[in-house]
Amino acid sequence: MIGAAVFLPILFFLLVAVLFPFAVGSDRMILSRTGSGVLWVAALLASLLPIDRLVTPDIENGFFDHYAARNISEEWIAVARIIAHWLSFAVPLMVALLPASMLLSLDWSVFWKSEAGFLLATPGLAALGVMIAALTARVKAGSALTALLLLPLAVPLLIFGCGAVDGHQPGAFLLLAASSLFLLAVAPFVIGAALRVGQEG
Amino acid sequence: MITGANGIGKSSLLRLLAGFLKPFLGQIERLGRLAFADEALALDRHMSLQQALAYWAALDGFSGAEKDAMRIMALDKLAESPVRLLSTGQRKRAVLARLLASRAAIWLLDEPANGLDKASIMALLRMIEKHRDKGGVVLAVSHQGLDMADYATLSLEDFRSKNNHQSVFFDFDDESAAF
């Protein structure tokens, strides 16, 4: 997780913001109405990109065996890994949201709401990413499988996140925070179990 | 010392003893701190060798122990080189240095001599002897067998032919099953 590899998902995210106007035209009305939803989908897709590198290299390198020999519980490793993944993925993503919003001519109010939505959703998304990474760590899976496994489970984050930005639905921020918190709460146990189960071979 | 041909289950036995695998029958009790060295490096490729080893030494609660270990394994000149630039033999010595620095009582070694030159193998044997004299336990598996006549050696091949191998819980091997 050193150097340029961290920024590739962020560049992907920005690239979607550039491509979208090519597809639907540069009409500012259309862009500002649909832009925030596009950015949510782009963020979900960008979150798929780092999954291969979250757990697999460390298993292949034998790190987890040495943690296990030292009786360090997999759950704590999972917590550390989620925090590290959030810092290296979500924080740059929230910075990249500013230029992306400008490219899609979003209003300032929409930008700030999206930023708040990202802040609430990304911890859950990071937890989900590490969960799927731990589940597929020993499988020669490929990105199609990780997408198929992750995206259905991310549907609530997408719905509540976009709902919060729309502002038509009351309580969307709370529901978004709740579903993100739920993913965070179950993640260490799922990841810990997946790492131990995977070791059984 | 445990010997046997490729694929007979030496590494599995070691992983069982390390507690990574759960036995189908019986129990494994661990009476002391455990460290192991196998083919995997488990050192951050982008750190310097000293930093990478210090990480594990700190986890074991013996910060600074890596310095002595590196000297014994003749790695002190490489302290500042990044791990990714080390050669196969140097990596193997780094793995053994981590084992030394852990100060664990029980050593589990998987093919410890692979990739080592003559001088390093001698250093390894001295290291094992010293550990044994201090009362430590060393369990090594190897397909060739180290040149160590005075160690207890168990061949899994003998063991296996006597105890006809069977899956215990789920009889996948049963040829008479009708589907």
Place this chain on the structure above:
Amino acid sequence: MIRLANPHYFLSLSRKLTPWLAIAGILFSLSGILGGLFLTPPDYLQGETVRILYIHVPTAWLAMGGWSSIALASLVQFIWRHPLAGIAAKAMALPGALFTGLCLLTGSIWGRPTWGTWWEWDGRLTSVLVLFFLYLGYIALSRSVSNYSTTSRLPALYALLGAINLPIIHYSVLWWRTLHQGQSINLTHSSIDPSLLWPLPLTLIGFSCLFAVITLFRMRYLLAHAQYEARLRRMAAL
């Protein structure tokens, strides 16, 4: 439990059970479908199109029940390391996905005359669509995992993760859009006239039997495959 873990016992039981379940499944399904097509009066609101209900409702029930059963079997496999439970969970994924697909198909066909469109982004239909993708993900995962271990508990973890997330997904989709007619059948009373309702339990039982038949066939296949893999492994070890 221990007795069922013995594949000999399980296999002889399932060999005896399969034909009876198949006959019962076909008889119940046929009588329910024929009764629903010819014997019940048309609905006063939706006319003849309501007859698709006799297929649509059982498939929806099996789509949900299928995942619940997979999750239950996965829990047994996960806690007690019961390998047959893991094989049962894997075996149920295919009929589960099949009936979920049928549910989407019949829902879409029903939607054409009722809503005037083949696909409506209605809450329940959409959450069944997400469930369909969960099934496909589970099948893909258990296939790639079985390349390295026939008894791995990784797919079980995903099934459980999906099961605890399903209610959240369901309510998020409902919250997002509710266009579907309200739930018309529950345990205490029914807003459908009883004269319309009687074929429904028949198809429900019939489809469930067919689900069980497919599951038993799949389990026998998976067991045979596991034995084949074990033999290959033994030969490689010699």
